[in-house]
Amino acid sequence: MTGKIEAILIAGPTASGKSRLAVELAERHGGVVVNADSLQVYDGLKILTARPSDEDLGRVPHRLYGHVDPRSDYSAGAYLRDAERVLEDLRRQGLLPIFCGGTGLYFKALLGLLDPMPEVPATIREKWRARLADEGPEALHAELARLDPATAGRLSPRDGQRIVRALEVREAGGASLSGLQGGEGKALVDPDRARMIVLTPDRAELRQRIAGRFETMLEAGAIDEVRAFEATYPDAGATAGKAIGLAELSSYIKGDVAYGEACVRAVTRTRQYAKRQETWFRHQFDVRWLRISPRAAISQASEL
Structure with missing residues (x-):
């Protein structure tokens, strides 16, 4: 150093x-x-x-x-x-x-x-979030494809959070999200x-580490953490709600899936996420x- x-x-x-x-x-x-x-x-x-x-x-x-x-x-x-x-x-x-x-x-x-991103006023954010809830991500993806085809081409039609973000930025800043990524x-x-x-x-070692870490999370009280989180933040935002394991363990707590299935889903999602990170x-x-x-x-x- x-x-x-x-x-x-x-x-x-x-x-x-x-x-x-x-x-x-x-x-x-x-x-x-x-x-x-x-x-x-x-x-x-x-x-x-x-x-x-x-x-x-x-x-x-x-x-x-x-x-x-x-x-x-x-x-x-x-x-x-x-x-x-x-x-x-x-x-x-x-x-x-x-x-x-x-x-x-x-x-x-x-x-x-x-590039610096424009501040998005609450009124614009609430408008697009409401449309996402009413119309679904595919409909908004189609609108984004019309307004900013470059950004729409990089996003899944089911990725409502990122689609809404692109539409918010365009309306607030007067420019497409792809146009604001010039470095x-x-x-x-x-x-x-x-x-x-x-x-x-x-890759094989990472897959093992992911499975082992999730076991450690469970031993450390991950299920109780999910219960406490949902009780404290029932209206958590879309980003925080994407934490891997949150939806899976919540489904187990509610009785919608078996414990083993919830764990398998969480580990699988984590491995998929790691692969996307490596590619990026x-x-x-x-x-x-x-x-x-x-x-x-x-x-x-x-x-x-």
Whole structure:
């Protein structure tokens, strides 16, 4: 580690060991782990979103975990504003920020590779959410295809959340979402002064890690967490509601599916999500990112 390095970025698929590596590096370099995962920002889902353990929280400082109300909408733009405040604080203290997570858009935002998104007024947001509830995602996808065919072509007709987001942004900003992704945003992290790492686990090993981690979540009280979350946040937003395991365990609690089936569904969804993350990182991150296996990263932590 040289004096020129101002930040470390650690990306990778879920269950690949990012948090362990981040804590190791934070201890070695006097750093602070900063969340870069779109679900770990939410309160109430510490177990299911695999937020850092109490042990890790005691070893090094962590920031931007569990600070968002699950009923709130939270975008890459909102994350960037929060991250900027954290960075200013850490730089004043002379502490190294170590960004860790699996949300690729957050990393692109940090590096200035996303254009600033317009603020969406509540009236526009509520209008499109109401239309989604009334008409369904396929109908709105057809409208998006007419208004912004480039963005519509990248979205599934069943992905109501992202379809609505694209329509909201277009109405609020007067431009298509695809037209606002030219990579002219404000960079908070200079890639030439950052160490950027993508963990690339063996596929078979990752599948085993995902299954084992879900078992650990269940042992840690994931079912009780789901009960408490739904009681506290019955009107949780669409993003927080996407936490893998939430819908599956909720169905089990309600008696709609057997326990074993709920677990299989959650593990399967997690594996599918990990595969999508791996594909995204492979196509979106350039050669400046060091691609390394989790095992090698830990053994070479002193050199990273």
